Amino acid sequence: MNSKLFGTSGMRGIPNVDFTPELVMKLGLALANLTHGNRIAIGFDTRLTSSFMSYLLSAGMLVGGAEVRNFGLIPTPVLAFLTSNTNCRAGAMITASHNPSEYNGVKIFDGDGMAFSHTLEKKVEDLMAFNNLHHVDSKSIGNVKRINCVDKYTEMVKESLTLKRKWSVVIDPGCGAAYSIGPRLFRELGCKVLTINAQPDGFFPGRPPEPTLKSLHLLSQMVRETGANAGVAYDGDADRMALIDENGRFVSMDQLIAAYGARLLSLKNKKKIVVPIDASMCIEESIEAVDGNVIRTAVGDVNVAESIVKNNATFGAEASGAWINPDYSLCPDGILSSLLVISKITSQKGNPTLSKFVSLASRYPILRKKINCSKKLHSEVIEKLQSELSNLMPGKSNIQTIDGIRITSKKEWILVRPSGTEPVLRITVESKSTKKTESLMKEVIKLIENIIIKLS
Template identity: 35%
Template structure:
C-alpha cells in the first residue's frame, strides 16, 4: 500500500521522498480536505529546501481556493499556535525536525493546532494518490498574506503564563538550539523570565554546523562539557524545529527524558487533582510510579500519536508526552519544546534550585535506546520476525503491548520494545531495568535476535 505519512507527517530525503511536486499536492489536498475555502497558515524551518517547499505548499493551498497566512521561518510550535490564536482552519509546517540536513518533511495541523490524526492523513493520501483535487476558478483562488508578527505574540503569551511570582535565585542557563528555528526565541524567553542565559549554536544555519539536530545523549556530550565548565544550573537543547527539548544537569549529565515527563505529570496532577497522563509506548515505569503517587492513571499510545489519545480521553487527560515532547492541553494541542524550557526555567527561578534539585524526587532507572539502519523495504518484515522470537526468548514476560512495535513487560518491572521507525530507515531497540546488569542482559538477548533475523535478509546490524 502506498503511503506518504509516517509517525510524524511526511519525512525523508529531498528529491526522493519529498519534493516541490509532493509539497504542492499536499497543499492542494489540504485545500480540498477543508472544502476549498478558509485560511491556513504555512511556516518552515531553517533547512535549505524549506523556503522552496513551503512556497509549493502555499501554491497548492491557493490553487485550491484557500487563503494563506505565511509566517515564514518559525519553530513548529509557533506554526501550530497560529491556528487557534488567529482563528484559522489549519496550518502546514515544512520541517524534518531532527533528521539530517538533506531531509525535509511536512506536517499538517487542524484548527486547534493539533497535528492531523492518522485517519485525516489517510484522507489526504486518498486525495493525492487518486488525484481527487478540487481546483478553484481563476477568480476564486486563495490570497497570500505575510504575518511574522505572530512570533512576538507567541512569546508574549508564553511569558505571561510563566512569569515567576518571585525569583528566589537568578539561575544560570545555557541553551543549544542546534542552529534551528528557535535560535532567536528560546534564549530570549528564558532571559525575559529572569534567568542569566548563555547560548550556543543559536544562529540560523540549515547545514546544522554545530551538531546534528537530534538532541540525544551522545550528540550532547560537547554541550555537557561546556555546561560543567561555565557553571550553569541547567543546559537545554532543542532539535531543528524546537518541538523537542533535552536537559542536562549542572555537571553536564544527560537527564533521561522520562524523568522530565514524570515531573510534568507531577505538576499537572497537583494542579488538576488527578487525571489521565498519556505517554508513548517507549516510556519508563518511573512515570507510572509518579503518576500513581499523585493520584493519576497512565495510558500508553503509539509514538507520534499521543495527541490522538488526548482527544479520545478529553477533559480526563491532563497531558500527553513522549521522550523529548510534551503536549499540555491547557496551553495548546501541539508538541512544544519552547514551552518545556519556559516551564522548567520558571520553576527553577521560583524555587532557586538547579535542575537536579527540581527533579530530586523523580526516580531514575537504567535505559537503552538504540537505532540500527535497516532498509525501508525490509524493516517491517524483519521486525515482525523479531517479535515472534522475542516472545520465545522472554517467555516469562508478564504482559505485552503491540500498538506500535512489541513491548514486553517483565514481572520485575523491566521491559523491552522493538519497533520500526516511522520516520527513518531504522529499527529501534528500547529497554529498561532496575539495574545495569539486568538491562545489559535484556539488550544483548534482543540484539542477538535482531542480528540473526536481519542476517536472513542480508542486512548487517552494526
C-alpha cells in the same frame, strides 16, 4: 506515487528526490481542497530548502482557492499556536525537525493547532493518490499574505507562567527556528541568558539538529564553566527540548518526565498522563506514587495528542523531548516545556537545583538500539517474536501490541517495534540492573537476526 506519505510526525524526505516540485504542489492543492479553499497558515525552519518548498506548497494552495497566511521563519509550536489564534483552517510547517540538514518535510495542523489525526492524513493521501483534486478558475485563485505576529505567542507564554527565581541559563537553539524567540523569552521572564548556536543557519554548523548527549558536549561545557543553573537545547524546529543540569550533565528525559509529571499531578485534579510505549517504567513508579495513572500509546506525537484528548489527560510526553501541555496547546512545544520545567522547580521551597528535582524519580538502565530489517518483513518478524520473547522473561508478564510488541514483567521490559520512517526494527530494553539490561538486549538482537535469516 507511494500512497503512504505520512510517518510518525508528518512527512519527511529529501527535496527534489522524495519531495519533487510536483509532489509538494500537489500536497498544497490537497490541503486547499480539504479545507474548502479556506485560510491556511504556513511557516518554515532554517533549512536551505525551506523557502523553495514554501513557494511550491503555497502555489498548490492558491490554485485550490485557499488564502495563504505566511508567518515566515518560526518554530513549529509557534506556527501551530498561530494557526488556531488567527482562525486558519489548517497549518503547514515546513521542517524536517531533528533530521540532518539535507532533509525537509511538512507537518500539518488542524484549526485547533493539533497535528492532523491519522484519519485526516489518510484523507490527504487519498486525494493525492487518486488525483481527485479540484483547481479553481483564474478569478478564484487565492492570495498570499505575509504576517509577523510572533508576539501573540510570546505574550501567551509570559501571561501563563512566572519564574519565582531568575536562573542563569545557557541556551543552544542549534541554529534552528528557535534561534531568536527561545533566548528572548527566557530574558523577558527575567533569566540571565548566554547563547551558543543562536544564529539561523540551515547547514546546522554548530551541531546536528537533534539535541542528544553526544551533540550537546559544548553546551555541557559552557554550563560548567559559567556556573549556570541549567542548559537548554532545542531541535531544528523547537518542538523538542533537552536539558543540561547545573553540573553539566545531560538530563535523562524519562527521569525528567517522571519527576515533572508527578509534581504536576500533585497540583491537579486530573490524574492522567500519556507516554508512548517506549518510555521508562520509572514513570509509572512516580505517577502512581501520587495516585496518578499512566496511559501508554503508540510512538509519535500524533498518537500522544489524540490520547490526551480522548482521556482528558493533564500532560503527555515522549522521551525524545517532545512534550505536549494541553492547557496551552496540543502541539509539542520545546520552548514552553523547558520554561514550564524551570517554573515548577523555582516555585518549590528550598531552592532545589535541576539535578535534585530530577533525582526525585528513579533512573534505571535503558538501552535503545535498531537493527536493519526490510519493511516487508516487519509484520512477520513481530508476529514470530511474540512467543519467543516470552521465553526470555519467564513467569508473570504483560504483553502489549499497540506498537510492535512489548513484554513487561515486574523488574524489566522489552519492546520491539517497526520504524515508521526507516527499514529497521527499533529495540528498547529496560531493567533494574545494568547487567540484566545488556544481556536481554544481546539476546533480543540475536533472536531477531535469526528470525530475519529464516524469513529471507
